[in-house]
Amino acid sequence: MAERDIPDGWSSARRTQSDEMARLFNTEQSANHEYGVPVTGSSSKSVLSKNKSNSKKNLPAKASSGKLPRWLTSWVLWAFLLAFVPGTIGFMAMAILFKLPTAPNCPSIFWPLASASVRIHCAQLAASKETVKDLLQAIDLVKKLPQTHPLRSEIDRNVEDWSRTVLQLADESFQAGRLEEAIEIARKLPEDVSVYKLVEDQIDSWKLTWAKATDIYKEAEGELREQRWQSAFMQSAKLLRLNNRFWSSTKYEELNNLIITAREDGEKLAKAEDLSKTRNVDQILEAIKLARSIGKNSYVYQKAQEAIPDFGLRMLALAENKLEQRDADEAIYIAQRIPPISSIEPETTDFISLAEAQRNAWTGTISGLEAAVASAQQIDSNRPIYQKAQKLIASWQLEIEDVSRLERARTLASQGSIGDLSAAIAEAKMIPSNNPRGREARKEINNWASQVQTIEDRPYLERAEELALYGDTSSLKGAIAEASRIGRGRSLYREAQKKIAAWNSKVQRIEDQPYLDQARSLANSGDLIAAIGTAKQIRSGRVLSRQAQRDINEWQAEVSARDNWRRAREVALGGTPNALSQAINLARRVPRGTGLRSDARIAMDQWSQQLFDIARTQSQSDIVRAIETAKLVPKGTQAYSAAQQQIGTWRDYLNPPEPEPIPEPEPQTVEPSAPEPLPITGNTL
Numbered sequence: 001m002a003e004r005d006i007p008d009g010w011s012s013a014r015r016t017q018s019d020e021m022a023r024l025f026n027t028e029q030s031a032n033h034e035y036g037v038p039v040t041g042s043s044s045k046s047v048l049s050k051n052k053s054n055s056k057k058n059l060p061a062k063a064s065s066g067k068l069p070r071w072l073t074s075w076v077l078w079a080f081l082l083a084f085v086p087g088t089i090g091f092m093a094m095a096i097l098f099k100l101p102t103a104p105n106c107p108s109i110f111w112p113l114a115s116a117s118v119r120i121h122c123a124q125l126a127a128s129k130e131t132v133k134d135l136l137q138a139i140d141l142v143k144k145l146p147q148t149h150p151l152r153s154e155i156d157r158n159v160e161d162w163s164r165t166v167l168q169l170a171d172e173s174f175q176a177g178r179l180e181e182a183i184e185i186a187r188k189l190p191e192d193v194s195v196y197k198l199v200e201d202q203i204d205s206w207k208l209t210w211a212k213a214t215d216i217y218k219e220a221e222g223e224l225r226e227q228r229w230q231s232a233f234m235q236s237a238k239l240l241r242l243n244n245r246f247w248s249s250t251k252y253e254e255l256n257n258l259i260i261t262a263r264e265d266g267e268k269l270a271k272a273e274d275l276s277k278t279r280n281v282d283q284i285l286e287a288i289k290l291a292r293s294i295g296k297n298s299y300v301y302q303k304a305q306e307a308i309p310d311f312g313l314r315m316l317a318l319a320e321n322k323l324e325q326r327d328a329d330e331a332i333y334i335a336q337r338i339p340p341i342s343s344i345e346p347e348t349t350d351f352i353s354l355a356e357a358q359r360n361a362w363t364g365t366i367s368g369l370e371a372a373v374a375s376a377q378q379i380d381s382n383r384p385i386y387q388k389a390q391k392l393i394a395s396w397q398l399e400i401e402d403v404s405r406l407e408r409a410r411t412l413a414s415q416g417s418i419g420d421l422s423a424a425i426a427e428a429k430m431i432p433s434n435n436p437r438g439r440e441a442r443k444e445i446n447n448w449a450s451q452v453q454t455i456e457d458r459p460y461l462e463r464a465e466e467l468a469l470y471g472d473t474s475s476l477k478g479a480i481a482e483a484s485r486i487g488r489g490r491s492l493y494r495e496a497q498k499k500i501a502a503w504n505s506k507v508q509r510i511e512d513q514p515y516l517d518q519a520r521s522l523a524n525s526g527d528l529i530a531a532i533g534t535a536k537q538i539r540s541g542r543v544l545s546r547q548a549q550r551d552i553n554e555w556q557a558e559v560s561a562r563d564n565w566r567r568a569r570e571v572a573l574g575g576t577p578n579a580l581s582q583a584i585n586l587a588r589r590v591p592r593g594t595g596l597r598s599d600a601r602i603a604m605d606q607w608s609q610q611l612f613d614i615a616r617t618q619s620q621s622d623i624v625r626a627i628e629t630a631k632l633v634p635k636g637t638q639a640y641s642a643a644q645q646q647i648g649t650w651r652d653y654l655n656p657p658e659p660e661p662i663p664e665p666e667p668q669t670v671e672p673s674a675p676e677p678l679p680i681t682g683n684t685l
Helices: 018-034 045-057 075-098 116-127 132-142 152-175 179-186 194-225 229-241 245-276 281-292 301-324 328-336 345-361 366-376 386-413 418-428 438-468 473-483 493-524 528-535 545-572 577-588 597-618 623-630 640-654
Strands: none
Touching (some): 116 132, 194 229, 229 245, 245 281, 281 301, 301 328, 301 345, 345 366, 345 386, 366 386, 386 438, 493 528, 545 577, 545 597, 577 597, 597 623, 597 640, 623 640
């Protein structure tokens, strides 16, 4: 019966308070009977029977007809009635005895006329569903009951429990991450319930926790945008300490997943940056591909999007570099490989258009230049590259005129005569030096002028070569004079100067060789002074001057060696230590490689030995003097080692080492001995 009364709009309730409801409902029924309140909705059979009997009493009784009908006198009828009526009455009594009151149908009740028992029953039924809507409805049903109601204490206790349950459900919404819903639920509680004083404090607590969580999340996001992953992780860990399940679990996991994804994307972007700096087209394309793989939800997405145009511009810079090297095909190929990037696509398109125009212009033909002009004229005036295109167009138009003049000049120069070459030069000179083909024109003019000079000067050089064939001094000088007619700066000037230098060398050799031969002959005869004088007649800078100077140096060394050797022998004759030492020093000046060096070496050993012998003789009377004499023996002579050893011996003799101190004997412990007996003398008694 109770299940029938659950309204369709209410969810199935958990019957956690079924016993309490039945008790309250029965208590209310008793109270209502006590105060004379009828039970609303009662439909028991006893009441219906009573009403029926009352209605029968009000009907008028029929007049008896006198004689009973025949069926009333039938014993079969009375036997049946005696058996049926008591059983029926007993059955109905038992049915009435065991029948419970019918539960009210809450959704169909008109509440302004509903009794207190019905309100309490329906409130408990609604509250048992434990939803915010039903709990608030339960509170609303019973809070209007009079304060004098016999169940007021029970009602107040239930209202308190239901209010706390509503606040708890609001907190569950907050824990689930629905802050506004939690606040809305909490504020639906009536202001006159005792729990309401906790509502604003609870809401403030929720808002404070939510604000802290939001700030932590935003700070972590800021760290992510700056690619400070460790700091972002530290910020996310703060969410674990918040008293909110939604932020400490769901949002924490969400933030950590974002950090991991952002870090992976950051590593992608860093790799892309490194690849883009290699100045390799394929690697820059790989960098763009990596940057584009970073999703829109990534915190690195914005930086990746900002980096992609930079990568494209680096490719465009490589293309421009190739174009500066006049490699238009490679430049266009690189630019065409740049992926579609909206911010630089117009710039790329303009570059390709202008590069194709320049490629046509670099063919150097009039048709190529005209095609270049036509292509560049297609660039719109609102494009950044428009001014550059206009300058190139003006340059190419001038170049078309220059090419026409150069073609005419080259046609003239191809005839090869001085007149034709001069005419070609005159035509090319009409091209200004600041024109696009001005440098090329100057180069052709110089070439043709060189041809003219060659034609003009070749006869001088040919005549000079014919004269030089005779080989004598006068012929060679004549050849030099003829070739010198070719002035500086002329096309054959260097060739002429080279031949003049060769012919001058021949003339100088013919003139100076006799002096060198005579000097060498004098040196061989032993007259070195005369040989030196003769060789000095060959002036510095002439062909044989180096040979002459080399011989002079050799002869002068020999003269110096002879002089030193002579003086050394003369000084050594003195025989004193100083004389012998001076003789050794003079002998040392004899240069190595001369014939006298070996004689000087032998003499130095002999004089050194004499010094050592003198020192040993002096040691017999004066060791100090002997040491000073022995010191004069020079290093490198045969007597040097013996002299140094002897000096050491003499010094040791003069300065003997101090004797080592004799160590004091260690004290010894002497055991006492028996006294010696006194000597026995003749006077002893």
